[in-house]
Amino acid sequence: MELFKLQTLVVAVLLSSTAIAEAYVRPLPRKNLDLGGFRWPWDSKTNSQPQQVHVSLAGDKHMRVSWITDDKNSPSYVEYGKSPGRYDLVAEGDFTSYSYMLYSSGKIHHTVIGPLEYNTVYYYRCGGQGSEFKLKTPPAEFPVTFAVAGDLGQTGWTESTLDHIDQCKHDVYLLPGDLSYADYMQHLWDSFGKLVEPLASTRPWMVTEGNHEEENIPLLKDGFVSYNSRWKMPFEESGSTSNLYYSFEVAGVHIVMLGSYADYDEWSDQYRWLKEDLSKVDRKRTPWLVVLFHVPWYNSNKAHQGEGDDMKTAMEPLLYAASVDLVIAGHVHAYERSKRVYDGRPDPCGAVHITIGDGGNREGLAHRYINPQPNWSEFREASFGHGELKVVNSTHAYWSWHRNDEDESVKADDFWITSLVSSRCVDDKSHELRSMLMKP
Structure with a gap:
């Protein structure tokens, strides 16, 4: 009888915990902040203040x-x-x-x-x-810390995320697309610049484009003119011909920023540039290889399902052959972390994929997930927040994701990642990489 009561109690607790987890819903999106970005086109007032x-x-x-x-x-x-x-x-x-x-x-x-x-x-x-x-300036050697948040926007939730990033002793901020959510309303680019200045003027912000940066008007205005004019990245320094994709290095980490909205098939300039860039990576000097872009390749959320499949088909073999450690994307307004994965299946030599499109956008969170959870998906939650990547040494890095619990930063997911260069994966795939990079 006592055993039955104990079993009943355990079942009740488990059911209660499950109900609470399933009932967990983040607050509604907050309104855009009013930072006075609007300026009439006929306003003749001049101001030389930066x-x-x-x-x-x-x-x-x-x-x-x-x-x-x-x-x-x-x-x-x-x-x-x-x-x-x-x-x-x-x-x-x-x-x-x-x-x-x-x-x-x-x-x-x-x-x-x-x-x-x-x-x-x-x-x-x-x-x-x-x-x-x-x-x-960032350090020359390990340890080095990156703050990460995509789909930032300029809402009350954005303000919370920026406050939490400010509390993180980071060296570089990585933003995988969707910055201002101006969406053709150009004064919102100005208000976004004012919003992020307190942080963006003190640490390097490395960004890549998302769909909200495109702002294309057929026959009238080419896409990305606002983004390219305001947020110039080191594409020329990395041998790229486009501000939409480039690479850079910090301490012992080589980071590739790809463009989900630039051509990426095997005949594209971006694909050719990526092959050349990966061929130059020296894993003895930069043992960690990290890639960012906007549209996730691994996504078990019902939002934006399949949108990254074509890019994944074209470029995932390159990243796999190069033994990329970590892939970070945005676009989906939620958080998700995968196991090491390749070609849709867990693979010890694949990359860990993280979706972090939950910086504070005005559109709200993507609450609906596909069930059952795929075997490659390790953790997922629809909340606003940011991530921190602390690369401790050539073999170990610590990732943590911090949700905005109201206006408090609460660590909700973390794990240690071991670099592929410290395993046999890099050596085992060296011939495969050489073959792919030499392929015309």
């Missing part, structure tokens, strides 16, 4: 400082040094601007500074006036 300041990596020991001024005569140089208010160095850059229907952008400045010392704080000023900013 705004929307952000920094990104621009090749070895260099960083790109980007900002906008309303005054079209403002200069494009950056003064910088290691002490507050003392600028021993100066770099001259270039600028651009664009028009979009009735909207005219301000003067968009891009200036590369360096060479810079690793793991060092620099103070800088844009265009000879305005506020002083400070940035910290």
Whole structure:
């Protein structure tokens, strides 16, 4: 009788836990923040004060400082040094601007500074006036920490996510697409730049495009003009011909940012560039290989099912042959982590795939999942939040995902990942990789 009561109690607790888990629903999406981004096209007021300041990596020991001024005569140089208010160095850059229907952008400045010392704080000023900013360069060696969140937007949830990322002692922020959610309303690009400036001016932000960046108007306006003008990434430094895909290195990590909305078949420029880029990776110097793009290849959420299949078919064999450790995507407004997987099945030599399109978009979360859960899927949850990737050494990294529990950051998933270079996978696939890279 006592055993029966105990069994009944255990079953009741399990059923209760299951019911609570299934009933767990994140709060509704929050409204867009009002940051005063709108500016009438006939407004003649000029302002030379730098705004929307952000920094990104621009090749070895260099960083790109980007900002906008309303005054079209403002200069494009950056003064910088290691002490507050003392600028021993100066770099001259270039600028651009664009028009979009009735909207005219301000003067968009891009200036590369360096060479810079690793793991060092620099103070800088844009265009000879305005506020002083400070940035910290990434380290040259392990450990190194990346903050990760996709589909950011500019809502109340975005604000929470940015606050939590600010609390994370990260070296670089990775954003796998969907930045401002401007969606043709160009003033929202300006308000987004103001929103992220406090973080984006202090650590490099490395981004790739999502569907909300495309903003294509057939016969009138090419896609990605706003994104490409404002968020210039180191594509030229990495041998790419497009700002939509590029690569860079931090400490011992080689990171490839691919374009889900650029041609990716075997005859495309992106595919040829990817083969060449992977052929240059030295796993002794950069034992970790990480890839980001917007549309996930492994997704058990009912949202956006199958949208990444064509890109997966074309490029997954390349990534597998190159022994990519980790693949990070956005697009689906939820979080999911896979086991090591390749060609739809768990594979000890495949990549771990993470979907993290839940930074704070205005469209809400994707709550509906496919059941039963696929055998390659390890953890999934529909919540807003961010991830942290701490690469400890050449063999081990620690991944954690932190949900926005109201406005508190709560760690909901974590695991240790062992690099493929420390296994036999890299050696076993070296011939396969050489064959694929040499294939015309």
